[in-house]
Amino acid sequence: MTQMIDDSRARRTVLILVLAQAFLGAQMPMIFVIGGLAGQSLASNACFATLPISLIVLGSMVAATPLSNIMQKYGRRVGFFVGATGGALGGAIGAYGLYLNSFPVFLAGSFLTGIYMSAQGFYRFAAADTASDSFRPKAISYVMAGGLVSAIIGPQLVKVTSDAMVIPFFGTYLTVIAINVIGSALFLFINIPKPTAQTADSPRGRTRWELITTPRIAVSVICAMVAYALMNLVMTSTPLAVVGCGFDQNNAADVVTAHVLAMFVPSFFTGHLIARFGVEKILGLGILILGAAGAVALQGVELENFFIALILLGLGWNFGFIGATTMLAGAHEPHERGRMQGMNDVIVFGGVTVASLASGGLMNCSGGSAVAGWTSVNLAMAPLLMLAGGALLWLVLRPKDA
Numbered sequence: 001m002t003q004m005i006d007d008s009r010a011r012r013t014v015l016i017l018v019l020a021q022a023f024l025g026a027q028m029p030m031i032f033v034i035g036g037l038a039g040q041s042l043a044s045n046a047c048f049a050t051l052p053i054s055l056i057v058l059g060s061m062v063a064a065t066p067l068s069n070i071m072q073k074y075g076r077r078v079g080f081f082v083g084a085t086g087g088a089l090g091g092a093i094g095a096y097g098l099y100l101n102s103f104p105v106f107l108a109g110s111f112l113t114g115i116y117m118s119a120q121g122f123y124r125f126a127a128a129d130t131a132s133d134s135f136r137p138k139a140i141s142y143v144m145a146g147g148l149v150s151a152i153i154g155p156q157l158v159k160v161t162s163d164a165m166v167i168p169f170f171g172t173y174l175t176v177i178a179i180n181v182i183g184s185a186l187f188l189f190i191n192i193p194k195p196t197a198q199t200a201d202s203p204r205g206r207t208r209w210e211l212i213t214t215p216r217i218a219v220s221v222i223c224a225m226v227a228y229a230l231m232n233l234v235m236t237s238t239p240l241a242v243v244g245c246g247f248d249q250n251n252a253a254d255v256v257t258a259h260v261l262a263m264f265v266p267s268f269f270t271g272h273l274i275a276r277f278g279v280e281k282i283l284g285l286g287i288l289i290l291g292a293a294g295a296v297a298l299q300g301v302e303l304e305n306f307f308i309a310l311i312l313l314g315l316g317w318n319f320g321f322i323g324a325t326t327m328l329a330g331a332h333e334p335h336e337r338g339r340m341q342g343m344n345d346v347i348v349f350g351g352v353t354v355a356s357l358a359s360g361g362l363m364n365c366s367g368g369s370a371v372a373g374w375t376s377v378n379l380a381m382a383p384l385l386m387l388a389g390g391a392l393l394w395l396v397l398r399p400k401d402a
Contacts, residue, residue, distance in 0.1 A: 009191060010131040014139050016189050017123045020080070021146025024183035025120060027087060027176045029154030029260045031056065031113060033253050034162060036240050036360070038169045042103040050236050050360030052094075052110040057232065057356050059086075059114020060121065061349035067118050068342025075194040076126045077187050083119020084184035086112050091176030098170050109173075116180065118345065124322075125341050128329045129192050134275065137326045141271030144264060144322055151260030155253040162249070205336035208343055219395040220327035221344050223283055225351035226388035227320030230290055230381050233355040234297070234313050235259060237363040237377045238306065244370025245301045255306045262314025270322045279327045280396055286319030287389050294381040301371055309378075320388075 032053060040049035063086070071079035090113030097106030123146075127139040157175055164171035211217055238259070239252040274282050293312035299305055332340045362380060363373040 007130075007132050007135050010127070010129075010135060010139055013130060013190065013192055014127050014142050016186055017127055017143045018146035020183060020186045021120070021123055021143055022149035023186070024084065024087070024116070024179060025147050025150035026154040026157065027091070027113075027179050028117065028120070029151060029256060030158050030172055030176060031110075032235060033155050033158045033239055033256050034169050034172055035110065036236060037243070037249065037252075038098065038106065039103070039360075040240070041168065042097070042101065042106055044103070047361055047365040048103075049240060049364055050356060052107055053232075053236050054353060054356040054360070055107050055110040056090075056114045056117055057349055057353045059090075059111040060118040061114070061346055061353055063115045063118040064121070064345035064349060065342040067115075067122065068338050068345070071122065072338030076122070076129070076192045077190045079122060080119055080126075080187045080190065081184055083116045083122075084180045084187070086115025086119070088177050088180035090114070090116065091173045091180065095170055095173035095177070098167050098173065113176075118349070121345050121349075122341070124325050125329065125337070126190075126192060129337075133330070136329055137274040137279070137322075138271035140325055140329065141267045141269075141274075141322055143267075144270070144318070145267030147264035147267070148261065151257060151264055154260070155257040158253055159250060205333055205339075208339055211332060211336065211340050212343065214331065215395055215398065216331045217328060217340070219391045220324045220331065221347050222391045223287070223388045224321055224324035224328070224344065225348045226384045227286060227290065227317050227324060228348050229351040229355035230384055231263075231313055231317040231321075232352045233359050233380060234293070234377060235310070236356050236359040237374065238310060240360075240363050241301070241370055241374040241377075242303075242306055245374070247303060251303060255303075255310050258307050259310035259314045262311040263318055264314075266315055266318045267322065270318055271326075273319075274323060274326055279323050280392065282319050283323030283327065284389070284392055284396075286316045286321075286323055287385060287392065289316035290320060290381065291385050292316070294378045294385075297378040298375060301374060 035053040036050045039052040040046060043049055067079050090109045093112060094106055094109030097109055123143050124140045127143040128136045131139040158172055161171035161175050162169050238255060242252040242255055289312055293309050293316055296305060296312060297309035328344060359377060362376040366373055366376040
């Protein structure tokens with residue numbers, strides 16, 4: 001009977017988080033569509049065009065541990081409100097940077113936007129907090145599926161708002177402010193118990209070093225980092241590559257829409273696949289699909305190549321990231337949640353920060369053309385794919401009693 005009560009609460013929590021992922025999450029594809037283009041218009045050096053997106057990811061990495069600690073001490077609701085506040089401030093300062101035509105101010109807004117991105121990353125963990133072992137992968141998967149709506153409305157809002165005012169993209173950033181202010185009301189309905197306060201008799205759990213050197217945890221963190229870093233590496237450069245290869249901004253928005261749809265549509269069944277076939281197999285399939293995305297992108301720069309490569313990139317990210325999250329959620333105890341989840345996102349978004357920084361340099365400063373830059377971006381996927389694939393293979397093949 002207790003299990004039924006727990007999963008009933010988990011299902012209500014999942015519903016709220018799905019709505020938050022759908023509405024508040026729309027700001028992320030919006031910013032990823034225009035961030036590089038706005039940066040290119042403001043930066044004095046084209047090599048720094050994707051720096052705004054890199055600053056978002058850096059902000060997310062820096063915010064991960066403080067947000068995790070806030071949630072551990074005060075509960076998920078407070079942490080999610082902090083995230084929405086960061087998103088609204090980021091949008092406001094980003095809009096002000098566009099108004100001033102100031103790249104440094106625009107970058108400051110991007111950094112604060114990272115606070116929201118970090119908080120959004122905890123939605124998936126919050127979905128698992130009160131779920132049973134059998135419902136956990138489905139709960140995580142359903143919450144990620146909320147991104148399906150954000151994938152549709154985000155880029156479409158860019159089309160409506162990017163040229164709505166005299167200053168390009170200014171209207172888009174005002175829309176981001178509104179999304180955070182209105183969407184934060186959803187968190188009033190979150191019902192996740194606060195973690196039990198630590199006492200002298202409370203279990204202390206493993207240290208950060210003991211956690212990260214646990215084989216199953218280490219592999220899950222590596223695979224999550226690689227899946228997210230590769231997705232960011234390629235997606236960050238995509239609008240620049242699409243426009244640079246002779247297509248227009250709306251084509252770029254459509255490609256990103258297809259990509260984000262592919263990121264989240266599979267979430268309706270990813271949890272079921274994990275429950276049926278095992279997390280290792282789905283995680284391995286995600287890594288293979290990410291490799292296929294790079295292979296398709298290297299075959300040419302026609303619009304269909306961009307669409308197919310980015311759809312595969314989204315699907316590979318979905319299997320890889322949800323698989324890694326599920327593996328991690330089952331490998332640590334509730335009282336270890338604060339330190340483990342924060343450390344995980346610091347490492348994951350640290351890798352994503354490096355990838356997004358590399359993306360702009362590879363795209364705009366390697367070879368002298370959009371085609372050469374796009375080729376460099378996709379070739380850069382290979383070493384990270386080998387790292388994740390090798391780590392997962394090692395985990396699967398190691399003796400069961402080790």
